[in-house]
Amino acid sequence: MPAITSGKVLVSGANGFIAAWVVRVLLEQGFSVRGTVRSADKCAPLREIFASYGDKFELVVVPDITQEGAFDEAVKGVDAIEHTASPFHLQVDDPDVRHDKPPACTEFIRPAIHGTLGILQSAAKYGTSVKRVVITSSCAAVLQIQAEPRTFSELDWNEQAPREVTEMGRSAPAMTKYRASKTLAERAAWDFVAKHKTEIGWDLIAINPPPQPTTPPTPAHLGTSARQFYTMLTQPSPSATLGTGSCWIDVRDLGRAHVLALLREEAAGERIILSAGPFVWQDWLDAAPDSPKFQKGVPGGGKDSVHLIRYDTAKAAHLLEMEYRTMEETARDTVADWEARGWL
Secondary structure, three states: OOOOOOOEEEEEOOOOHHHHHHHHHHHHOOOEEEEEEOOHHHHHHHHHHOHHHHHHEEEEEOOOOOOOOOOOOOOOOOOEEEEOOOOOOOOOOOOOOOOOOOOOOOOOHHHHHHHHHHHHHHHHHHOOOOOEEEEEOOHHHOOOOOOOOEEEOOOOOOOHHHHHHHHHHHHOOHHHHHHHHHHHHHHHHHHHHHHOOOOOOOEEEEEEOOOOOOOOOOHHHOOHHHHHHHHHHHOOOHHHHOOOOEEEOOHHHHHHHHHHHHHOHHHOOOEEEOOOEEEOHHHHHHHOOOOOOOOOOOOOOOOOOOOOEEEOOHHHHHHOOOOOOOHHHHHHHHHHHHHHOOOO
């Protein structure tokens, strides 16, 4: 399919942190945007943020993305779809791996799989002008936990998490349940495209990023990733220089990558890992602006850390020409935002 350089783009879960940045970049690039939210009360803040774009930004309510036909109306008349809606928190009980049966809950796996399949099914039936669908997957669908350092690429799949959730059910760790949901949802998307390739007029791209900090109304509402950062920065803990850390990306770069995935014809049909690099928490303490409000840990203590997980980001560099903000820039801007909100 050709690149999408203009027109209207549907962004699911538009009030989500990643989605809001995708919306912003799309509008800045001249696209029109139709965003979906779960309830009418979520519209006002977004309309205020993007008021300067007038009728180039619209919102529709999709109360339950797991319901059959939930996106049927939303996909009509759009040229591309950015599907970002999927749950990420650690207060999960029943992972609901029985996605082929009437589910017992709507915590992780059901909304991840059914929401993804639902929007693809709607695009296949009613998205007559859709040329490309970009889904937000995750590095959680790529990595596997192991004792030795390893670099993962787009060829890798997290077979470990779905297997452990199937075996352990409710007793599986919350992060394992989340990783299973992302793996199964992305698998379902690629399977759907393979099964219906002769019937659909659009191609699929999966974006696989690590977690990103978030900025909700109060610290108590911080998302999982940002809450860890906020806590580590403001509450002294000996764990700052311990552990093997993870990988990261600035959400602004992630939002830009989603739009680049529309603009680049050669990105069609690709699975693309994004990552600005690995870290341990001491790295963030070192990168944060100097302030007596923040714990210092052991400055420089993270430089010799062993990173069990790294990602090969050559495909993102080649297809999207991705460049990433530095840890210092992300830490500085995040702290400045928190200070402006009176959180520090």
